[in-house]
Amino acid sequence: MKYNSVFDIIGPIMVGPSSSHTAGAAIIGRLARSVFGREPKRADIHLYGSFAETYRGHATDVAIVGGLLDFDTNDERIPNSLQLAKEAGLIVEFHKEEAVPEHPNTTKIRLEDERGSLEVIGVSIGGGKVEITELNGFKLRLNGMYPAILVLHNDRYGVISGVTNILTHHHVNIGHMEVSRKEKGQMALMVIEVDQNLEDAILDEIRKLDHVTQVTRMSP
Amino acid sequence: MFRNVAELVEKAESQGISIAEVMIRQEMEFGELSREAVVARMERNLDVMEQAVDKGLAGVHSLSGLTGGDAVLMQQYIAKGNTLSGPFILDAVSKAVATNEVNAAMGMICATPTAGSAGVVPGTLFAVRETLKPTREQMVNFLFTAGAFGFVIANNASVSGAAGGCQAEVGSATGMAAAALVELAGGTPEQSAHGMAIALKNLLGLVCDPVAGLVEVPCVKRNAMGAAVAMVAADMSLAGIKSRIPADEVIEAMYRIGQGMPSALRETARGGLAATPTGKKLAEQIFGEKQ
Numbered sequence: 341m342k343y344n345s346v347f348d349i350i351g352p353i354m355v356g357p358s359s360s361h362t363a364g365a366a367i368i369g370r371l372a373r374s375v376f377g378r379e380p381k382r383a384d385i386h387l388y389g390s391f392a393e394t395y396r397g398h399a400t401d402v403a404i405v406g407g408l409l410d411f412d413t414n415d416e417r418i419p420n421s422l423q424l425a426k427e428a429g430l431i432v433e434f435h436k437e438e439a440v441p442e443h444p445n446t447t448k449i450r451l452e453d454e455r456g457s458l459e460v461i462g463v464s465i466g467g468g469k470v471e472i473t474e475l476n477g478f479k480l481r482l483n484g485m486y487p488a489i490l491v492l493h494n495d496r497y498g499v500i501s502g503v504t505n506i507l508t509h510h511h512v513n514i515g516h517m518e519v520s521r522k523e524k525g526q527m528a529l530m531v532i533e534v535d536q537n538l539e540d541a542i543l544d545e546i547r548k549l550d551h552v553t554q555v556t557r558m559s560p
Numbered sequence: 561m562f563r564n565v566a567e568l569v570e571k572a573e574s575q576g577i578s579i580a581e582v583m584i585r586q587e588m589e590f591g592e593l594s595r596e597a598v599v600a601r602m603e604r605n606l607d608v609m610e611q612a613v614d615k616g617l618a619g620v621h622s623l624s625g626l627t628g629g630d631a632v633l634m635q636q637y638i639a640k641g642n643t644l645s646g647p648f649i650l651d652a653v654s655k656a657v658a659t660n661e662v663n664a665a666m667g668m669i670c671a672t673p674t675a676g677s678a679g680v681v682p683g684t685l686f687a688v689r690e691t692l693k694p695t696r697e698q699m700v701n702f703l704f705t706a707g708a709f710g711f712v713i714a715n716n717a718s719v720s721g722a723a724g725g726c727q728a729e730v731g732s733a734t735g736m737a738a739a740a741l742v743e744l745a746g747g748t749p750e751q752s753a754h755g756m757a758i759a760l761k762n763l764l765g766l767v768c769d770p771v772a773g774l775v776e777v778p779c780v781k782r783n784a785m786g787a788a789v790a791m792v793a794a795d796m797s798l799a800g801i802k803s804r805i806p807a808d809e810v811i812e813a814m815y816r817i818g819q820g821m822p823s824a825l826r827e828t829a830r831g832g833l834a835a836t837p838t839g840k841k842l843a844e845q846i847f848g849e850k851q
Contacts (some may be wrong), residue, residue: 341561342714342715343715345590345591346711347601349706350670350671350672350703352667355607355666355667356665356669359673360720361722361827362675390827397846398773398848402789414668418666442825444722464720466674466716466719466728467674519643521640543801
């Protein structure tokens with residue numbers, strides 16, 4: 341089931357004009373910002389399919405940037421987000437792509453600052469529901485409904501149980517978990533959806549594990 | 561959890577409760593929430609819908625200038641007293657238009673099930689408020705019933721214009737509104753399902769062809785027609801007329817039609833009304849040069 345809640349159908353409360361092209365786009369931008377974990381200095385926004393064909397009419401560009409500025413779907417600053425980004429020193433560039441995506445409402449967002457970069461692919465599946473389908477080249481499926489932690493690590497035995505042991509120790513229940521790697525023995529990513537927001541101390545404990553390179557928290 | 565209309569109707573009838581009640585109980589279970597929390601959240605949605613209708617009836621205009629002011633024109637026309645379709649349907653039409661005019665102007669709305677189709681459900685609800693005089697609780701239940709049918713459509717077909725055309729947006733909204741109207745007017749869960757099926761059947765194949773890619777032309781007037789169809793479909797079902805094709809099969813047909821639709825007719829602004837000479841000219845006027 342793609343939709344679990346009646347409020348996915350009656351809702352969200354949002355600034356018009358399109359739930360998939362405006363609200364969904366804003367949510368993808370905000371999720372990307374949340375995973376990046378800080379205010380980006382530069383954003384390259386690639387638009388595919390229906391997003392590429394109609395982004396100006398639907399204010400998709402404006403909405404994604406609003407999300408990058410951490411605005412919610414019903415934030416009345418969204419219509420002015422391009423100007424607000426400029427004032428905040430965020431450089432934004434849009435790229436209209438010809439490639440035909442799997443889902444018509446697809447965007448690839450690359451964020452960067454002096455400390456690093458992040459690439460996220462998000463799709464807006466309708467009615468304000470979204471999915472993050474790729475993160476730094478890792479395939480995944482994340483809908484932003486639950487708190488999640490993303491653990492980038494080297495593909496070695498014991499790392500996964502190390503992380504889950506820490507969660508067990510702190511009585512954190514795992515709702516959904518995905519593990520993927522680009523190549524055997526190389527870099528791997530754990531996506532763990534949990535039932536509650538995690539404290540910094542738990543994240544720090546995970547960071548200290550051998551072979552863990554990066555730990556990020558995502559809050560809905 | 562119900563997966564289709566047949567299960568939804570069965571749940572309501574076997575437990576002797578309304579469709580709205582089935583939806584509320586499922587939401588409480590899914591979200592691990594109290595009834596008060598679930599109902600309060602829907603009340604907020606209802607408030608936003610009412611504010612959007614009021615704002616649209618006072619008169620709004622979009623930035624592009626393509627839409628706005630029609631809700632006001634319709635109210636003035638109704639006030640003259642000799643309409644063809646009758647004041648109830650046209651009141652629903654004007655309130656649906658009001659909501660979508662606010663949406664086009666980037667005002668605050670509640671996506672139902674999407675922003676582009678946000679007018680149909682509140683348009684019909686606030687129109688029948690004058691005649692059926694529902695309590696606030698009944699109005700909130702109207703939204704849960706509409707949501708229950710939308711939930712089935714979204715999970716078995718789509719509510720996205722880009723994925724399934726306008727039949728998935730305004731079509732879904734019309735089916736949702738028809739089902740909720742039936743329940744509010746005292747129909748059975750089975751009659752709600754027939755109302756939904758009759759409404760959605762008649763919008764199958766509806767393409768998504770927004771001029772200049774804006775959610776304005778033909779979107780605003782499609783919501784108007786969706787509201788009118790929902791009212792008539794609900795009346796047909798209340799009269800005892802049944803859909804020969806069961807609701808779940810209509811939804812399945814909608815999904816297959818959406819998959820077969822060329823991408824030019826699925827929210828790309830490359831086909832249909834968007835590709836007419838006037839549609840293209842308007843796009844150039846609004847965006848300065850060719851997109």
